[in-house]
Amino acid sequence: MVRRLKGGVLLVGVVAAGSCTPERSRAVLTQAEPEAGATLSSTVAAEATQGVTEAPGLHNIVRVTDKVISGSLPEGAEGFESLRKMGVRTIISVDGAPPDVEGAKREGMRYVHLPIGYNGISKARELELARALRDLPGPIYVHCHHGRHRSPAAAAAATVALGEITPQEGERILKTAGTSPDYRGLYACVREARPVSAQELVAASGEFPEIAKTPSFVQAMVETQHAYDHLVEVRDAGWSVPPEHPDLVPLAEAGRLENLLRAMIDDPESKKYPVEFGDMMRRSQQAAQALEDALASNAPAADLSAKLKQVNTSCKDCHVAYRDTKDPS
Structure with missing residues (x-):
């Protein structure tokens, strides 16, 4: 089901689907040899x-x-x-x-x-x-x-x-x-x-690609729009799982959003725009990363809302400058 994006923000990204859903001492690296007879x-x-x-x-x-x-x-x-x-x-x-x-x-x-x-x-x-x-x-x-x-x-x-x-x-x-x-x-x-x-x-496939095929730019926009929309629902539920959407995992949605934005930075479609566009995308990705980190550290709800607002603001800045106003070609 596709829901209208809250906050008027359309984000960009790619996502890989999964099927194993919930409902269905730091040191210098050394390679230890197993003990004789150890399995x-x-x-x-x-x-x-x-x-x-x-x-x-x-x-x-x-x-x-x-x-x-x-x-x-x-x-x-x-x-x-x-x-x-x-x-x-x-x-x-x-x-x-x-x-x-x-x-x-x-x-x-x-x-x-x-x-x-x-x-x-x-x-x-x-x-x-x-x-x-x-x-x-x-x-x-x-x-x-x-x-x-x-x-x-x-x-x-x-x-x-x-x-x-x-x-x-x-x-x-x-x-x-x-x-x-x-x-x-x-x-x-x-x-x-x-x-x-x-x-x-x-x-099983044995192609082992160097770079996997990703969704089209437009499809990627839709996928990431859903991730942001989910986070707005989580925020509106007090940064907990929304009762009407019990399958949502807030931290997973934040991580997905960050991954989607980061993947888009080097997308060929993004490269059609000026360097400034890439810089704006990076700011959006960094804001999403900050939100993911805050969720992982159980930050207060007010801090989480502020970081989600930063994501919103960074994306809006980019949209004002480029979306529906400039032809990248």
């Missing part, structure tokens, strides 16, 4: 209790298995150099924004783009991820933006599908990475994941 699962469980690690240009690193690592978006050349030093050969982005394919190639690594949403992971995408983890050369680094929510969920669900860890160990990985319990869809995907057959994996 893979016990190794995962032991490493998960050690907490996350960091490296230059990388944050929130969690080793899922001997082959699979979860973490944040690599920050420039420093991040890719750290991955090379870690021995990483394949990078899988589950973030919505297009990855820096050339940056990875300069360090001899392959990029694969398989984005997921904050609400969960479709079965088809889970199988794609599992096949990628099985077939592509490792170590494999799976990342989203911050490395706290989507990447540990994607890595855990896919490795459960491969039969390499249990759902319980997968949930432990999410908790270690700091995945918010508000992301019920992500937890559900890991909790409900089960080992799949070789036939199912063979049937």
Whole structure:
């Protein structure tokens, strides 16, 4: 159902659908060798209790298995150099924004783009991820933006599908990475994941694109409009789940909004506008990020409303300057 956007703001973005909905010590990174006789699962469980690690240009690193690592978006050349030093050969982005394919190639690594949403992971995408983890050369680094929510969920669900860890160990990985319990869809995907057959994996897509296809610019506008509309409903309900919309997860909607805006910054359609347009988009993305962070830290309702207003204001500024007034061509 499409609802009218409150506040008169139309936002822009892309989203990957999910199916596992709720209703349905930091240290320098080192690769520990499993003890003799230890099972893979016990190794995962032991490493998960050690907490996350960091490296230059990388944050929130969690080793899922001997082959699979979860973490944040690599920050420039420093991040890719750290991955090379870690021995990483394949990078899988589950973030919505297009990855820096050339940056990875300069360090001899392959990029694969398989984005997921904050609400969960479709079965088809889970199988794609599992096949990628099985077939592509490792170590494999799976990342989203911050490395706290989507990447540990994607890595855990896919490795459960491969039969390499249990759902319980997968949930432990999410908790270690700091995945918010508000992301019920992500937890559900890991909790409900089960080992799949070789036939199912063979049937999964093996295209492994460097940059995934995204919705059209107009479709992206509609998708992000819904995310903002949901946040207005959450605000009107006192920054809690609206009674008439019990499936909404406020933090997930804020995270989705930030991801959508960030993905649009490098969209070819955005590049048709002057540099100022991109700067305005970044301000909107930063405002959405501030709102997500505030929700994650349980900020007071007044602070949350102020940050949502900042998102509204930044988008309106852009609309006044460009929407329906300037032809980008």
